[in-house]
Amino acid sequence: MSNRVNIACLGAGRMGRGIAVAFAYAGHAVTMVDVKARSAAEFAKLEADALGEVRTTFASLAKLGLLTEADVDPLVARVSVIAAGQSEEALSDAGMVFEGVPEVVELKREVLGAASKQVGPDTVIASTTSTILVDDLSGAIVNPRRFLNVHWLNPAYLIPLVEISPGRATDPIVVDEVKALLEGIGKVPVVCAATPGFIVPRIQALAMNEAARMVEEGVASAEEIDKAIRYGFGFRYAVLGLLEFIDWGGGDILYYASRYLEGALGSERYRAPDVISRNMHEGRIGLRTGAGFLDYSGLDVDVYRAKRLQAMVDLLRHFGLARPPVLDRN
Incomplete structure (x- = not known):
């Protein structure tokens, strides 16, 4: 995995937005993929809300001295939101995909399974779940060797720690790649066994x-x-x-x-x-x-x-x- 891969987030909610800010801040292009079928008007509202929150977050970081006001527009420009029916191109071009949909096993399995068929064969896929074990989800993934849990602590764009939990099928090389990617954006990853509650x-x-x-x-x-x-x-x-x-x-x-x-x-x-x-x-x-x-x-x-x-x-x-x-x- 290269240092500046494109990032895709499955879901444009709080976690997806926080991850988008963290990666965009570090120079990555990020696409948040809506996973719910919506009317054009409903999607337009979601897109505006998501990008508006991303902009507000960067503006707050500027006030806190982590960037300047002039940096906000270029950073926001790295983030996009696409509708569910347009996900194929964004996912096929992604080097890393983070799933951030609600904590419902069947919903996660459905979203992850569909995405795993659209990404490249070596694209790493991670669930950001805080409660569901990786092996309860990996059966839905095409090629589960590249799947693991990556648990961010909120707010994801500020808290350094990220917990990585590989499953039985996860390739150790994938764990190393994810650690390197996270370290490259200033995070502090730790690896733990697949156990309820992580660390x-x-x-x-x-x-x-x-x-x-x-x-x-x-x-x-x-x-x-x-x-x-x-x-x-x-x-x-x-x-x-x-x-x-x-x-x-x-x-x-x-x-x-x-x-x-x-x-x-x-x-x-x-x-x-x-x-x-x-x-x-x-x-x-x-x-x-x-x-x-x-x-x-x-x-x-x-x-x-x-x-x-x-x-x-x-x-x-x-x-x-x-x-x-x-x-x-x-």
């Missing part, structure tokens, strides 16, 4: 439900909980990943904290998974032993810590919370 939705569902539960239980107000998330939870995990943070403090700390919370709150949802106790028994508790979830052998731990702490200081400055020391100069 981020699965973790954030637990966190969001627990935050809502704490409001329900009267632990703290919504405002206080969100403040805690911004300046504690989110602050640390913007620098250290969750598993890296376990290693940073020590897996043994998580083990004992989990046991206490499980008993004090009377809920198995706080029980640590077996891997935590297994790592403890094997002496893999993190930085202190040179290995945990990550391998720190051969690493200059002092330099590593200094870099992570510097990143936290940079975040303090970003939030306007970095202050000089108070010194007694008398």
